[in-house]
Amino acid sequence: MDIFGNLMLGFSVALTLSNIMYCFIGVLLGTLIGVLPGIGPIATISMLLPATFVLPPVSALIMLAGIYYGAQYGGSTTAILVNLPGEVSSVVTCLDGYQMARQGKAGKALGVAALASFFAGSVATLLIAGFAPPLAELALKFGPADYFSLMVLGLVAAVVLAHGSLIKAIAMIILGLLLGLIGTDVNSGVARYSFGLPELIDGVGIGTIAMGVFGFSEIIRNLEQGEKREVFTKSITGLLPNWADIKQATPATLRGTALGSFLGILPGGGPVLGSFSAYTLEKKLAKDPSRFGKGAIEGVAAPESANNAAAQTSFIPLLTLGIPSNPVMALMIGAMIIHGIQPGPQIMTAKPELFWGMIASMWVGNFLLVVLNLPMIGLWVKLLSVDYKYLYPAILIFCCIGVYSINNATMDVFLTALFGFIGYLFIKLDTEPAPLLLGFVLGPMMEENLRRALLLSRGSPSVFYERPISLVLLILAFALLVIVMLPNISKKREEAFQE
């Protein structure tokens, strides 16, 4: 059967009335948990899993998938409006999205985020439909050495993320790397920096750090400002982006989609890495990088398209290889098994109606999300006019519930509060915490793959330059480093980034 025949089969499954309904419930729930800071798809999906027992497997999986990519949509809303990431993957959207809102362009930012996400989602759906098996093969080509080099490239690129001094950016990355060391080392089984606390043996969760450093600290900062808070809701004009905005955002969306799609396929990648890299790339390519962090529309379009594309393409290894590329996908495997479907390479041939039905439903879901989100922009913006004395305590409560629900651990809530305080110090020190988060994500993966690669090569570092993928990535990283380090360019960079 050709791709169109397959897609027809898929749509015949996805477009039944009941499946449209489950898809709608999924994306609606996803949008909601995306908007609520802290409450993420992992907790939601695992709580809803028993409730899906009564549904036919295809409907259940369509709904659960909808929650996941719906959350990527919703996450941007909170980021743009209150400078709090609704999901970890929307951390970078705060940087420019919130600045746009401050300039009275909240509606525009939300519109761009929704449209960029829709575009990325549609492209990623087509990618899955047309090229899932070869793309999965590509992911298999990546060995430990190649992953290490990819992480090196990511870390070098992370420097570009920061606005402000280069030293501070590097310091934040290193702090992130150090935080990533906490927990059991996979190679030796030794618990590092756990201080004998069993809660720290698995390390600190990314949700804990993100909610603390980006969520709690923002609330503390706002408390400080007392009643003199800027009111920018009144001046909101056009809700939809105009032609000039679209022209500006389109290339960013295209690049974000490409980068996100690629990183989503790799195990361990996914939406977080996708959104960070896309933002970095845009800033690097921009003629005037100084606009970033001050409300650049590309700074919203790129990460939002990337995280949505990545959320979707992370289904590729799951559906074609039975490999979960992130914790949500591991949960989807569990959901399949509970519904009596054995995930793995045979799923495409053994259950074509499930495979293609799910893919088609993703496009349906993305369409529903735009329909759901665009008219709701006005409603979200109204949220801003809610008195902060109600809004912030509510957000704090949702953050706490969300952080708790990840592991059912009170310790995580305390840690979030601690990171909130640390984040407040960062604000006072005028440092950008986004590189910290990237260092935190990349560091452990980098160490793990470095040691694994060296274990496999019996200690010989030649694997890093003898493997073509690894070599190319290292050359790219080196080139980027040279650009950052060259004195004159560096000076220009300082000028451009220093306020």
Next chain:
Amino acid sequence: MKRREFLAAGGAIVAASALPARAAYPEKPLRYYIPFSPGGESDIAARLQQPFFKAKFGTELVVESKVGAGGALAWSQLNTFPGDGYTIMGSNLPHLVLQPLEGNVQYKTDDIVNIIFFQYTPDAIVVRSESPFKTYQDLVAAAKAKPGTLNFAGSGTNSANHAAHERLNNLTGTKTQYVAFKGTGDLVASLIGGHVDGAMSYASLALAQRGKTRVLAVASDKRLDYIPDTPTFRELGLDWVDGAFRGIAVPKSTPEDLRRKLSDMFAEINREAEFRKQMTDQGMELVDITYDKMPAFMEERKKVYLGTAKLMGLAK
């Protein structure tokens, strides 16, 4: 007369509640803590038990994950829960024996009261389909010809897979390298991508990766239906029937009669034909190590795991 019937029924309820609470056990939902992440084998087994528990005993089995420290976080808290029969927890071997030997955890093997082990996934040597090793003999011959060159992926350090790998080296007199991954899902890409020579994993991996992998040997007592061509270690002359056992533990304060009752209840679910099919379809082999068989079983297991722990350098 309706009213009289109603009163009589009411009287019966009063009479029932006057009896020790146990007579009506279970009268409210049970909380079933799983020390591993949702979607893993322990979680899946628990969720497959849920509907049968409800149908048989008329109350919900609420699965709640308490993830951390490879299960140790939950197990070290188990005895702080009330022993009223309404809190139960997933328990796993060899974790419960190996972790205390390793020394980082705040519980001892004997602190955990296991009431049943109901399933296990047998250890297995898995290679990818393209692998030059067609049989177990090919693999051992290669490992002997070039000592120290072959790499085996496994889930975690000081884990069941790690123990099995050391055992393989020891029993065959070979020297191969163990490469730890974060969980089985994490190692599959490296296995079928050919970045390692094979994996010391569970037979169930072959079910999930049908067509992409080949199982060279399995540590079950007889050949498995889904890989009929794969010999058991016993057939190959190795005394090795082992794997990861999964069961249920209760807080120490749980009275003897409730321990027995719970053990019987889950053994009863194990006898359901439909449940058996759902479990074996996932590569989980059913066992019935009930409460009465537990002391002997644990003694035997401890001896075996102490042996492998010595190989790993965890114990003297």
